[in-house]
Amino acid sequence: MKCVLFVSVLVVWAAKESVCKPACRYPPSQWCSSYEIAVSCQVEKQCVEFNRSQSEAPVQVSLYYESLCPGCRGFLVMQLFPTWILLMDIMNVTLVPYGNAQEKFDGKQWQFTCQHGEEECLGNMIETCIMDSLGDADKYFPVLFCMESSQDVIKSGEACLKLYEPTVQWESIMTCVKGDKGNKLMHANAQLTGALKPAHQYVPWVTLNGEHTDAMQGKAMSSLFNLVCSTYKGEKPVACTGATKTKPTTYCMN
Template sequence: MCVISYHLQLFLNMKFCLLTMILGCLYFQHSLQQMDSKPLVTIFYKPLCPYSQIFITNVLYPVYADLGTYIQVDFIPYGNIKRQQVNDAWTYECQHGPEECAISRLQACGIAKSREQDSHMEYVYCIESEVDTTTDIQTLAQCASKLELPGDEVLKCVEGPEGDKLVGLFGDKQQILAPDLSGVPTVYINNTNLDDYTALKKTLCDILHNNPEACTKKLQE
């Protein structure tokens, strides 16, 4: 009798473990499907381009405030940088001078050191809101507080080889996703170019079938 009970208990335990694994897999699959179903907004921009600044501060940021929960955002602060690789090191030439290259590194470093999308948005917005009054890297590095990181940690990345490598990775990514990029800002939604980036909210709401309550509000012009 004791032997039968032992085997029965073992069988029940195995069934319970198997059921737990199945439910766990189903939950994980459902989470991935939810993640994959979110529209992906990819932004190619130059940190000191006035049009990029206006888009990020006046269009993207308010849209994200309404729809951030429902979308994924990928910042690529690269624009039309010219680059050369000598051995294992990159050199960059930016349209708006070395200050813009430094700010690209600053944004690349901050984004790489934080995985939180909300933090990325606040960090990029903080920098783009300040560049009209200063391009001083030490000052702009204070925006790292939006990532809950010390400015010194981000500056160390900016001033070392890590920053150059991260910008190079953005360049590789842009070359793959938008090899014919001409002007910025350029916005892709699910890897398709959005011709009119001022229509970002309307386009996203169409994709989301106007389900979020924010989509019932007046769309931005």
């Protein structure tokens, strides 16, 4: 979509300039394919800005998981959350709690069967409703991290929400969980999981910029931090390079 919009803008711009400048002999789709073509079509400045915006796009990391799956909990707590804390400026996170669950429509609503039983279905639903209620990852991710790192994921939900988002009432989350909204949200998770290509074979299942390979999954599981740093095409943040940055230091003297 960004590319189409950009090309459209360039076409309009070129049309205005064509009165006094030679017409470009390349189609708009090729204007930014090389510096020479950009120069010949007199759009080099626009192409530099466009290519910079494309290269600096955040890395999209999606986790398809189950709330009570030990491997999922370990990856979220030990890999995904710490990486996000350090690299949130260059990565976006999507969490989809459904995993190996199954759904069936009973004529009124969707019924879910989860790999680790009814408790896991409840955990999936609670986390889904928390994400929907809080909206932004910087609000809901700490709550989910708190839940997944606790001894009891479900029982800790209310306390974790109160700790990180004290203005949100637990009752509103449970209204979503028990109501039609939560049912529809979980069905959406099922559709997202079912649409994976290739289809998921296990959880945790990780995609990077919408793609999944065995090699990428292996890198994500061993060091997601290094994978995100190496994937990001923009200027690497200090956390990735290990460089030190001098900052003004204030001391309290005797």
